[in-house]
Amino acid sequence: xxxxxxxxxxxxxxxxxxxxxxxxxxxxxxxxxxxxxxxxxxxxxxxxxxxxxxxxxxxxxxxxxxxxxxxxxxxxxxxxxxxxxxxxxxxxxxxxxxxxxxxxxxxxxxxxxxxxxxxxxxxxxxxxxxxxxxxxxxxxxxxxxxxxxxxxxxxxxxxxxxxxxxxxxxxxxxxxxxxxxxxxxxxxxxxxxxxxxxxxxxxxxxxxxxxxxxxxxxxxxxxxxxxxxxxxxxxxxxxxxxxxxxxxxxxxxxxxxxxxx
Amino acid sequence: xxxxxxxxxxxxxxxxxxxxxxxxxxxxxxxxxxxxxxxxxxxxxxxxxxxxxxxxxxxxxxxxxxxxxxxxxxxxxxxxxxxxxxxxxxxxxxxxxxxxxxxxxxxxxxxxxxxxxxxxxxxxxxxxxxxxxxxxxxxxxxxxxxxxxxxxxxxxxxxxxxxxxxxxxxxxxxxxxxxxxxxxxxxxxxxxxxxxxxxxxxxxxxxxxxxxxxx
Numbered sequence: 337x338x339x340x341x342x343x344x345x346x347x348x349x350x351x352x353x354x355x356x357x358x359x360x361x362x363x364x365x366x367x368x369x370x371x372x373x374x375x376x377x378x379x380x381x382x383x384x385x386x387x388x389x390x391x392x393x394x395x396x397x398x399x400x401x402x403x404x405x406x407x408x409x410x411x412x413x414x415x416x417x418x419x420x421x422x423x424x425x426x427x428x429x430x431x432x433x434x435x436x437x438x439x440x441x442x443x444x445x446x447x448x449x450x451x452x453x454x455x456x457x458x459x460x461x462x463x464x465x466x467x468x469x470x471x472x473x474x475x476x477x478x479x480x481x482x483x484x485x486x487x488x489x490x491x492x493x494x495x496x497x498x499x500x501x502x503x504x505x506x507x508x509x510x511x512x513x514x515x516x517x518x519x520x521x522x523x524x525x526x527x528x529x530x531x532x533x534x535x536x537x538x539x540x541x542x543x544x545x546x547x548x549x550x551x552x553x554x555x556x557x558x559x560x561x562x563x564x565x566x567x568x569x570x571x572x573x574x575x576x577x578x579x580x581x582x583x584x585x586x587x588x589x590x591x592x593x594x595x596x597x
Numbered sequence: 598x599x600x601x602x603x604x605x606x607x608x609x610x611x612x613x614x615x616x617x618x619x620x621x622x623x624x625x626x627x628x629x630x631x632x633x634x635x636x637x638x639x640x641x642x643x644x645x646x647x648x649x650x651x652x653x654x655x656x657x658x659x660x661x662x663x664x665x666x667x668x669x670x671x672x673x674x675x676x677x678x679x680x681x682x683x684x685x686x687x688x689x690x691x692x693x694x695x696x697x698x699x700x701x702x703x704x705x706x707x708x709x710x711x712x713x714x715x716x717x718x719x720x721x722x723x724x725x726x727x728x729x730x731x732x733x734x735x736x737x738x739x740x741x742x743x744x745x746x747x748x749x750x751x752x753x754x755x756x757x758x759x760x761x762x763x764x765x766x767x768x769x770x771x772x773x774x775x776x777x778x779x780x781x782x783x784x785x786x787x788x789x790x791x792x793x794x795x796x797x798x799x800x801x802x803x804x805x806x807x808x809x810x811x812x
Contacts, residue, residue: 375775382772424677536778
């Protein structure tokens, strides 16, 4: 019995070591480092092969191809994005990054996607308009544009104040689990993300027809870094001209939302 | 995506988690001994400084400490921190665990009866001989269960590296969960941690058996 136990544990150990060591990867050299939240499909996420991809990251890749740069995709914790950018560990934030409300905080590229903040509810919740949310618990990602909208005087603060509670969370998976479990009644988020989530989860959820606002995405560079911003922007224009930009928008189902000409 | 691909990706993350685990143990265990000596120093100033070091590191969340270590070179000195992410994680974990290990060592050292020191003195042992030949071997035996506890905690604590977006297993599990809109990766991650800790517990039990030569 004892021997059997030892053998079993030994086998386990060997098996784990084997999977772990075959999995060990290597590192790239550094040139143009894009910071993004890897839990933000379809803009930036990890694909089935374990590589980071998404609309924004593929655009960044094309920009690097044009410029002859090496792209480094650096996932970041979204709460730490300013620290990461200011301290130089990333060159820009490129990840469905809302300009509105942050105009003066970054060196912005031209807007390239028209986005809206929307509310997602359970299909059978009986909530059909924004006014139905009065007294309800609404989830919103920490440090997100949706949170800004709901707490900004010029945005939807009045609506935000009518909620019973504004519940901040870290990632959308947790938020949807809370919505399913009934601890929140609705979630505020970007429309592109909402569509991806609903596609993955079936028609249990709906997006309210009334949107919270209309806003735009851009690429955020460190304040004062106009040189890099201009280079990336000109490359982006080139991608628009040669059709690559629209091709990618189509691939990620964002054709209706791109606003870059 | 297929289950095997997910397993492989999580295994890749486990590799990084184990790297944090191994390096942290490597640095924090000797460093802890140093801190312990400082803490037990007869010089009030020295023991006060180390006591403060321990109280801060034990009294604040590790996640916060990681962020402080990672970002302080920029905010204090304005240095760009391009490749500092991984070293920062190791430094953060090592000093935090050194504080805990220091207190565990102290508990072991203080458990040795004073009579042994007196006996050693009569037998003409020097101070360092007394510590390394008589006290320390006994200390190891005494503290082993507490150390095992700490090591097992460390395995799970490696997941806190997600706060600096280091691609260890928990971070990857979160990303797979986001892409596939499911909770399955978390269950697999839990299994990985559990199996690894089974191994840790097994190895430590062997150590204990080996050291129980008087029973």
